[in-house]
Amino acid sequence: MSMRKNIVAGNWKMNKNLQEGIALAKELNDALKDKPVNCDVIIGTPFIHLASVVEVVDRNRIGVAAQNCADKAAGAYTGEVSAAMVASTGAKYVILGHSERRAYYHETPEILREKVLLALANGLTPIFCIGEVLEERESGKHFEVVKSQIEASLFDLPADDFGKIILAYEPVWAIGTGKTATAAQAQEMHAFIRTTLTDKYGAAVADNTSILYGGSCNAANANELFSNPDVDGGLIGGASLSVDKFMPIIEAF
Ligand code: PGA
Helix, strand or coil: CCCCCCEEEEECCCCCCHHHHHHHHHHHHHHHCCCCCCCEEEEECCHHHHHHHHHHCCCCCEEEEECCCCCCCCCCCCCCCCHHHHHHCCCCEEEECCHHHHHHCCCCHHHHHHHHHHHHHCCCEEEEEECCCHHHHHCCCHHHHHHHHHHHHHCCCCHHHHCCCEEEECCHHHCCCCCCCCHHHHHHHHHHHHHHHHHHHCHHHHHHCCEEEECCCCCCCHHHHHCCCCCCEEEECHHHCCHHHHHHHHCCC
């Protein structure tokens, strides 16, 4: 029997000022109060929101995630925020390797490897994103691309540490485009990822790894996506910015 968790994680990206973010977190917290749900709920906020958001949510119900952390532990790195700083806010998770970080901020697999190590060393759970761009899918390279993203940043980890990672498959062509992968495309890739993990770490680790789908996931398609055996939840961008849109995704489980 697999022990893996179902997870619905919001990724606010660079949206909401501090007051708006606190208000959204409180509203979600209220909506979840006394409402049993069948998945873990996480919200990924901008750095400056973390300490305040952690204070206004019931941490047993809502986990808080940063959207990035530095690839260095500490020191003269102006403008950076370390994994230790993120952990000191009470946040428990960090989204790493999001395609926007890879594409716009030139985060390479090697940089991401360092970030993963620092996150783990500071007790944070990485939500590690992988996914192909449209060209790669159209030329049939999507499996190869996703496999190499996983290998390059995560496969140096011992099994114990790998077991702490949450994966998020986010086809780049589906992010913020309103174009969702079909349930069959998601299942096909998630099953491939799980096989890749089985080959490297064995069936127990692979079975226990939560693999989320991301990319225009919303109330209308969440149920179909999440009903696939290898889709263990979602990483939700746009639809995590209002409780009205986010709650039905949580309730899709
Ligand atoms: P989206 O973003 O739900 O707005 O497509 C998902 C993500 O980038 O995590």
